[in-house]
Amino acid sequence: MPIELKDYDPGPFFDEMMAGKNRARPIAKELIGLFRKMDSEELAARQAAADMAIKEMGITFTVYSENDGMIDRSWPFDIVPRVIDKAEWDIVEAGLKQRVKALNMFIDDLYHDQKIIKDGVFPKEVLADSKNFRPQCIGVNPPHGIWAHICGSDLVRDDKGTIYVLEDNLRVPSGVSYMLENRLVTKRVFPELFDSYNPLPVGDYPTQLYETLTCLTSRQLKRPKVAVLTPGIYNSAYFEHAYLAMEMGAELVEGRDLFVDKDDCVYMRTVSGAQRVDVIYRRIDDEFIDPEVFRDDSILGVPGLMRAWKAGNVGLANAPGAGVADDKVVYAFVPEIIRYYLDEEPGIPNVPTYRCMYPEEREYVLEHIEELVIKPANESGGYGMLIGPRSTKAERREFQKLIKRNPRNYIAQPTLGISTVPTVVGETLEPRHVDLRPFILSGRTPSVTTGGLTRVALRKGSLVVNSSQGGGSKDTWIVESGS
Numbered sequence: 107m108p109i110e111l112k113d114y115d116p117g118p119f120f121d122e123m124m125a126g127k128n129r130a131r132p133i134a135k136e137l138i139g140l141f142r143k144m145d146s147e148e149l150a151a152r153q154a155a156a157d158m159a160i161k162e163m164g165i166t167f168t169v170y171s172e173n174d175g176m177i178d179r180s181w182p183f184d185i186v187p188r189v190i191d192k193a194e195w196d197i198v199e200a201g202l203k204q205r206v207k208a209l210n211m212f213i214d215d216l217y218h219d220q221k222i223i224k225d226g227v228f229p230k231e232v233l234a235d236s237k238n239f240r241p242q243c244i245g246v247n248p249p250h251g252i253w254a255h256i257c258g259s260d261l262v263r264d265d266k267g268t269i270y271v272l273e274d275n276l277r278v279p280s281g282v283s284y285m286l287e288n289r290l291v292t293k294r295v296f297p298e299l300f301d302s303y304n305p306l307p308v309g310d311y312p313t314q315l316y317e318t319l320t321c322l323t324s325r326q327l328k329r330p331k332v333a334v335l336t337p338g339i340y341n342s343a344y345f346e347h348a349y350l351a352m353e354m355g356a357e358l359v360e361g362r363d364l365f366v367d368k369d370d371c372v373y374m375r376t377v378s379g380a381q382r383v384d385v386i387y388r389r390i391d392d393e394f395i396d397p398e399v400f401r402d403d404s405i406l407g408v409p410g411l412m413r414a415w416k417a418g419n420v421g422l423a424n425a426p427g428a429g430v431a432d433d434k435v436v437y438a439f440v441p442e443i444i445r446y447y448l449d450e451e452p453g454i455p456n457v458p459t460y461r462c463m464y465p466e467e468r469e470y471v472l473e474h475i476e477e478l479v480i481k482p483a484n485e486s487g488g489y490g491m492l493i494g495p496r497s498t499k500a501e502r503r504e505f506q507k508l509i510k511r512n513p514r515n516y517i518a519q520p521t522l523g524i525s526t527v528p529t530v531v532g533e534t535l536e537p538r539h540v541d542l543r544p545f546i547l548s549g550r551t552p553s554v555t556t557g558g559l560t561r562v563a564l565r566k567g568s569l570v571v572n573s574s575q576g577g578g579s580k581d582t583w584i585v586e587s588g589s
Contacts, residue, residue, distance in 0.1 A: 109142050109149055109535060116526040116537040120267045122188055123528055124537075133587065134189045136302045138528070141186065146533035153530045156185045156295045165287050167573055168342040181284055181345075182578035185295060188527045188540065188560045192306070195584045198261070198269060198544070199554045201453025204444060206257050206546045209274065209431045211447040213253040216430055217243050227446045228439055232463070235514045236436075237484050238277070238429035240392060242399050246416055248425045249322050250550065255423040256315070256387075257546045258282070261558075262457070263525040270457045270522070272541065274440070276424060276432040278389050281559040281573070282311060282545050283346040286353075288559075288581040305583035306556035311545070312353035315387075318549035319354075322421025323384040330384035332356040333364070333374065337390050337406045347389050356387070366410030370417045385421040386411075392426050434517050435461060435483045458520060462513040471518040472509065475502050478518040480509070493569065495521055524569060527580065529562055539563045541571050542582065557582035 112128040123134040130138035141149070157180065165181040215222055216239065222228040233239055258279030260272040289308055293300065316332065323330045336347035338360050351358035359374060364383065366372055373380040393400040395407040414420045430436070438459040441452045460467040460478070471478060480492040492505045509516045526537035544558035560580040561571035571577040 109144050109146060111138070111142065111528075111535065114528065114535060114537065118265055119523045119537070119539070120263055120265050120525040121527065121537060122190070122263070122525050122540070123186075133191045133585065137187065137189060137299065140299060140302065141528075141535065149530060149535075150533045152295055153185050156183055156291050159291050159294050160287075163287065163291070164345075165284070165291075166345050167284075168340070168344070181287070182564065182573075182576075183288060183291060184529045184538075184562055184564075184578050184580050185292070186528050186530060186535065187292060187299070187305075187581040187583050188542075189303075189305075189583045189585055190557065192584050192586050194269075195556070198454060201271075202259055202544060202546050202554050203552045204448065204450060204453050205259065205271065205274070205440065206254065206548055206552065208444040208447045209257070209276065209440070210252050210254055210548060212443045213428055213431050214251050215447075217246060217253075217427060222443070222446055225446070227442055229463075232433075232435055232439075232514065233430075236430055236433060238392065238427075238433060240427040240430070242412060243425075243427035246425075246427075249324070249421060252548050253425040253428040254431065255318055255322070255425070255548050257548070258543045258558075259546065261454070261542045261544065262522055265523045265525075267525075269454060271437075271440070271454050272457055273434060273437055274432060275543075277391065277429040278343075278424070279543070279545065280343040280346055281543050281561075282555070283349040284579055285545075285555065285557070285559040285582070286311060287349075288579055292581040303583060303585055305585050308555055308557055311555055312350060314547055314553055315350065316354040316356070318547045318553075319356075319385045319387055319421065319423055321549045322423060324418055325384055327384065331374070331382060332385045332387065333359045333383050335359055335361065335364070335386050335388040335390055335395075335408075337394070341389070343389065350387070357383075361390075361405065361407045364408045364411075366408060366414050370410070370414050370419050372408065372411065372414050372420045383420060385423065387423050392429060395426065433483050434481050435463070435514065438517055457522060460518040462509050462516040462518065468509065468513050471516075472506055475506060475518075477521065479521055480505050480516055480518050483515045483517070493521065521569070527560070527562065529564070529578075529580075531566075536566070538566070539569050539571065540580065556584045 125131045160180050223230045254276040258275040262272045263269050320330045334351040372383045394404040396411040397404045398409045399412040415422050444452045460471050462468040476494045478494045482490045524539045527540050528535040529538035540562045545555045547553045560582045562578045563571045564578045
């Protein structure tokens with residue numbers, strides 16, 4: 107039986123591919139036409155083939171909340187790509203570069219003169235209560251003044267079609283390896299799709315990442331030694347750590363593989379003796395990277411790593427302390443941060459955000475908590491938040507207490523009806539909500555991935571797309587109109 111879309115109904119939400127029941131958007135017309143030529147059995151068989159390919163390729167993701175706390179599972183992938191017009195993407199790309207440029211200037215300012223606070227643009231109390239501000243980084247000058255070399259900003263589209271930045275991830279953003287593997291699986295399962303479409307490539311990301319990392323060393327070397335520092339196999343993103351190291355031709359190391367010698371340089375233990383390391387792409391949180399400076403009980407980090415970094419003998423990406431801007435309360439100030447440092451209007455708006463630290467905004471949040479999404483300042487992965495419309499009275503009362511107890515720690519946003527994309531459900535296509543995480547690299551020149559990781563809420567009606575909360579993913583295509 108052919109795939110029918112006459113009953114496809116995203117409801118009041120903006121659909122990325124369909125302009126109405128049975129009517130594809132111009133940019134997705136040929137793609138939707140190809141799916142319509144399939145019967146339901148073939149659709150299910152193609153999805154099964156993709157699932158099998160992911161198992162064969164060993165693409166995994168660890169979820170901590172299942173099976174006594176942790177389960178390693180195959181990466182959930184939906185075979186219907188998401189398509190974005192390049193003309194629209196050009197605007198998004200410019201907005202992301204602007205945003206990350208301003209955030210890097212903001213971080214550098216906080217660790218030096220703090221002019222933005224002295225000028226009354228950014229509240230000093232927000233910095234005073236920041237969990238990720240590292241006094242140990244004050245006065246440090248990382249190469250090129252850049253602190254966040256890899257940023258993953260989450261984008262969503264509302265029911266009017268407007269794209270917003272939902273949050274910025276500047277500590278150890280994950281997901282780029284899945285973006286790359288999604289493209290490979292799509293090509294493997296649907297080679298004929300690429301006869302009609304020519305999406306912009308994403309496969310050059312490892313090369314761009316390597317070039318970004320190598321600009322962090324002051325040594326004049328033909329090929330600086332780069333290492334990816336992982337917490338180990340039990341980390342949820344270990345697949346990605348190993349994947350990126352392999353694709354870059356870099357070393358995958360754990361803390362015990364490295365040591366800092368008396369010359370304040372970092373060395374890697376090898377069977378042929380110690381080898382100096384020039385740049386470390388660390389995937390370990392600040393507080394665990396150096397037990398001499400941060401948590402003295404950490405067995406994940408490298409004693410003396412901060413000394414080596416401050417001496418300029420090793421490059422660290424992202425730089426320690428960059429997480430000060432990875433705070434949902436700081437996010438609420440990003441439009442002002444862009445205007446302050448760049449004298450420009452933000453290219454991509456923030457989702458309207460209430461800052462509970464301000465009495466008037468807090469009162470509104472407490473009175474309208476049923477309508478809002480409440481987020482703590484420093485959680486990630488969808489943990490610790492309240493979705494008002496789907497909460498119980500007891501949950502709302504608990505969050506009202508939490509907000510009153512520590513208003514600095516909470517923001518609130520309206521429950522956006524984020525956009526949908528056709529998604530395989532059994533033997534047919536149904537709308538499911540999505541977001542998008544592009545990755546922005548900041549080296550000598552900034553670059554943005556052409557697309558990103560589209561995350562999809564696989565449960566009907568769910569707005570929670572996080573992989574750690576059971577979400578899946580899609581390949582994302584940036585295409586020229588008429589491609």
